[in-house]
Amino acid sequence: MVLLTMIARVADGLPLSASVQEDEQSGRNLVEYQTQAKQLFRKLSQDPNPPAKCSLDTTNYLFHYTIERGVCYLVLCEKTFSKRLAFSYLEDLQNEFSSQYGSRLDTVSRPYSFIEFDTYMQKARKSYMDSRARRNLGQINTELQDVQRIMVQNIDDVLMRGEALSVLDTKASNLSTQSLKYKKDAKYLNLRSSYAKIAAVVTVVILFLLFIRYWVL
Secondary structure: OEEEEEEEEOOOOOEEEEEEOOOOOOOOOOHHHHHHHHHHHHHHHHOOOOOOEEEEEOOOEEEEEEEEOOEEEEEEEEOOOOHHHHHHHHHHHHHHHHHHHHHHHHHOOOOOOOHHHHHHHHHHHHHHHOHHHHHOHHHOOHHHOOHHHOOEEEHHHHHOOOOOHHHHHHHHHHHHHHHHHHHHHHHHHHHHHHHHHHHHHHHHHHHHHHHHHHHHO
16 A cells, blocks of 8 residues: 655655655554654755665555656555556656656756646556556556565665665665675585585495405406
């Protein structure tokens, strides 16, 4: 389920539009997550090279965001909500928002100058929440097929500990590289071990045959 959507200018973290799905029955209070989203926008504005796409774990929910043409599109979802649908939803918003307001992005200074975009976000949200959209995952933009590779970080590492997302992204990449190297080394060692075992067996067989030939016969 999509709970919160926010759009902000990356250069200064200025919120441009937002759409909140309050759920009175479940008692969800999204104010805390709105605050986290604004803090994240400020962090992105201070990061010279933030990841273009990222997912952030908040324990209860997941933030997903994408940055395009200096604008950050962010959504808060339940963890059970499809990651591919979430990023497809963000891509949909990016295309429409850029079409409507792209030429005016640098002219505004007031928060939520494009709050009327909430109407489109609500409509898009309902579309992606529709059961038919869930069944048609295979028809989603092929460019989104690799969303599972998108970096996932803990929100506390970014907001509380003050680490830049670009730094965390580098660490994640280094860790991935080290993991691949470890797998290759392990595979090489296993292969050498197998060859050693085969060589030992062959040696024993040859010695046995030589023994039979020269000592028994």
